Amino acid sequence: MDTLASLADGFAVALTWQNLSLALMGCLLGTIMGALPGLGPSNGVAILIPLAFSLGLGATPALILLTAVYYGAMYGGRISSILLNIPGDEPAMMTCLDGYPMAQQGRAGEALALSGIASFVGSFFATWGLVLLAPQLVKVALLFGPAEYFALFTLAFATLGGIASTNQAKAAFAAALGLGLAMIGVDAQTGVTRFTFGEVHLYDGIDFLVAIVGLFALSEVFVFLEHRSTDADGDTGKKMEIGKLYPSWSMIKSCIPTMGRTTILGFLAGVLPGAGASLGSFIAYSSEKRICDRDGTFGKGDPRGVAAPETGNNAAAGGALVPMLALGVPGSGTTAVLLAVLLSLNITPGPLLFTQNPDVVWGLIAALFIGNFMLLALNIPMVGLFTRVLLVPPRILMPVVAMISFVGIYGISGSSFDLMVMVAFGVLGWVLRKLEVPLVPVILGTLLGNAMEANLRRAVSISNGDWFTLADSWLSIGIWLVAIVGFILPIFLGRVFRKKMDDEYEKELSD
Amino acid sequence: MSDRILGGVGLTLAIFFAWSTTLIQESFMTDVVGPKAFPLIIAAVLGAASLVFLFRPDPAPLWPPLNRLAEVGFAVLVCFLYAKVLPELGFIISTTLAAGYLTWRLGTRPLQSVVVGVATAVGIYIVFRVILGLSLATGPFGF
Known part of the structure; x- marks a missing residue:
């Protein structure tokens, strides 16, 4: 009951005109960004953080805006999957399989509406899951000392590559790179400068916002430039017939069991470290295919094949917020970016957040509920509007993305040194992507590096220099074990998993 | 390799x-x-x-041909120059130049690129400076 009372307080925080309009704006922008190929939840949120920051929004309003963008982008990804057969972002990949065939049969409107409903169901129940699960996790987290936290950070890095990671060495490389970048600047505990090489600009360290916008947003522009002549224009030529916008009740009814099962699967995939939304939608689709594909209609425009991945990835998006809010340790790229939002607002997520800033947490959760209803309302009748957005060619869009990134970073510091650092990160991001080094651990490293080191030093200092204190309690030993298994398992299973995902995708497309 | x-x-x-x-x-x-x-x-x-x-190297990625690589290189150069001249020329002029260059290289026709560049700069200026009141770089003419 405590939880419900806090939730009611949260609604009181969220229901102001400013917050409601921010949520609406976030939902709109998010859906647009999700729909545009090349812009997904993580770079969408990344571009907007500096802007929200330099507009001087308070903590709760800024969070409401940006999480609305996050949820909106998860909704929007399906639009281009269904209409163009190009996933708007990675989690929406599985939606192509049945969504595009439905569109080819002239049932695009139905597919869009059904997937809108499926997204709503997934994120609505996942948000309830967040409400119920996060406070429980907080109780566990209150038992954590610095040693456990150090182990937990290691766990986050070890599992970030995910079960589908193909090369764990590259994930480790990326994490070390990010952590190394975080070391630059004045050491908070002793006050000595590290790795600054006499450059005054570096004394404050590298602003992680600069790194995030460079790595996620600007590198996307370079990727587009590289592929320009091949397919970047993405000329789709023929206009897709949308058809009727409202699915029949019987179609929705046939999807209810599917949505129920995939909500649970997706939510679990989101909560567990190392899975995330892409895997959530994959598991949801393949398990539904196994359970209800008796007539072999999956892959040929079966409505359940549209509902399953959309419910799955939206439920995973909600689930991923649980470890981020309750432990302060994100499990996916986009939640890592949301962590950056919190840190730049001077809020440290984790168990203390629930006791010290309950208004922020519960206001945010209430805003998620509100945003969800807004997204449902926006996405069904107004979906035609968003399909219009897909007509903006990337050759115009990408320079705009680049310029807005510059505006955001310049707005924070007003220094052209930061802009140059951002360009350097853009280049780094492009090179790392070419070499298939994941970018998320780099970001997480720059975000968590200092906290991780602080916990290490605190733990070892408390025990007078005994390093074995790091694995001295059952709790920390347990975390270390999960971290080690989570890191080693993908070395054997990763290729198999990734191959299965791609095979499934290829096979369905060629059918 | x-x-x-x-x-x-x-x-x-x-x-x-x-x-x-x-x-x-x-x-x-x-x-x-x-x-x-x-x-x-x-x-x-x-x-x-x-x-x-x-x-134990992975198979090499597909690197773009040399002219594409040069394309990316020039774009990087333009971004660096943009960062350099922004405080001197002001927001509108530098953004017009940079956005125009990028959209031209992404395949917009030259004359159209000028239009897109100006429209991008003025559009962002209106949204972020006039409506949202963000501080953008001011050049010699105050914009």
Whole structure:
């Protein structure tokens, strides 16, 4: 009951005109960004953080805006999957399989509406899951000392590559790179400068916002430039017939069991470290295919094949917020970016957040509920509007993305040194992507590096220099074990998993 | 081959990082662990991962042909120049130039590119400066 009372307080925080309009704006922008190929939840949120920051929004309003963008982008990804057969972002990949065939049969409107409903169901129940699960996790987290936290950070890095990671060495490389970048600047505990090489600009360290916008947003522009002549224009030529916008009740009814099962699967995939939304939608689709594909209609425009991945990835998006809010340790790229939002607002997520800033947490959760209803309302009748957005060619869009990134970073510091650092990160991001080094651990490293080191030093200092204190309690030993298994398992299973995902995708497309 | 180069660069970076760690001036009052231990752990991880790349490289990615590479290089150069001239020329002029260049290279026709460049700059100026009141770089003409 405590939880419900806090939730009611949260609604009181969220229901102001400013917050409601921010949520609406976030939902709109998010859906647009999700729909545009090349812009997904993580770079969408990344571009907007500096802007929200330099507009001087308070903590709760800024969070409401940006999480609305996050949820909106998860909704929007399906639009281009269904209409163009190009996933708007990675989690929406599985939606192509049945969504595009439905569109080819002239049932695009139905597919869009059904997937809108499926997204709503997934994120609505996942948000309830967040409400119920996060406070429980907080109780566990209150038992954590610095040693456990150090182990937990290691766990986050070890599992970030995910079960589908193909090369764990590259994930480790990326994490070390990010952590190394975080070391630059004045050491908070002793006050000595590290790795600054006499450059005054570096004394404050590298602003992680600069790194995030460079790595996620600007590198996307370079990727587009590289592929320009091949397919970047993405000329789709023929206009897709949308058809009727409202699915029949019987179609929705046939999807209810599917949505129920995939909500649970997706939510679990989101909560567990190392899975995330892409895997959530994959598991949801393949398990539904196994359970209800008796007539072999999956892959040929079966409505359940549209509902399953959309419910799955939206439920995973909600689930991923649980470890981020309750432990302060994100499990996916986009939640890592949301962590950056919190840190730049001077809020440290984790168990203390629930006791010290309950208004922020519960206001945010209430805003998620509100945003969800807004997204449902926006996405069904107004979906035609968003399909219009897909007509903006990337050759115009990408320079705009680049310029807005510059505006955001310049707005924070007003220094052209930061802009140059951002360009350097853009280049780094492009090179790392070419070499298939994941970018998320780099970001997480720059975000968590200092906290991780602080916990290490605190733990070892408390025990007078005994390093074995790091694995001295059952709790920390347990975390270390999960971290080690989570890191080693993908070395054997990763290729198999990734191959299965791609095979499934290829096979369905060629059918 | 690409992975081997990455491994070489990574290894050099790890050694350089470890070497710069030893240069850190420790102050007279410090905690038990000190400011050097964690960077050394990071350098070790970085080095170990790089060794894996050296000995078990992945198949090389598809690098773009030289002219594409030059394309990316020029775009990077334009971005650097943009960062450099922004405080001097002001927001509208520099953004028109940079956005115009990028959209031209992405395949917009030259004359149209000028229009797109101006429209991007003015559009962003109106939304972020006039409506949202963000501070943008001011040039010699006040915009």
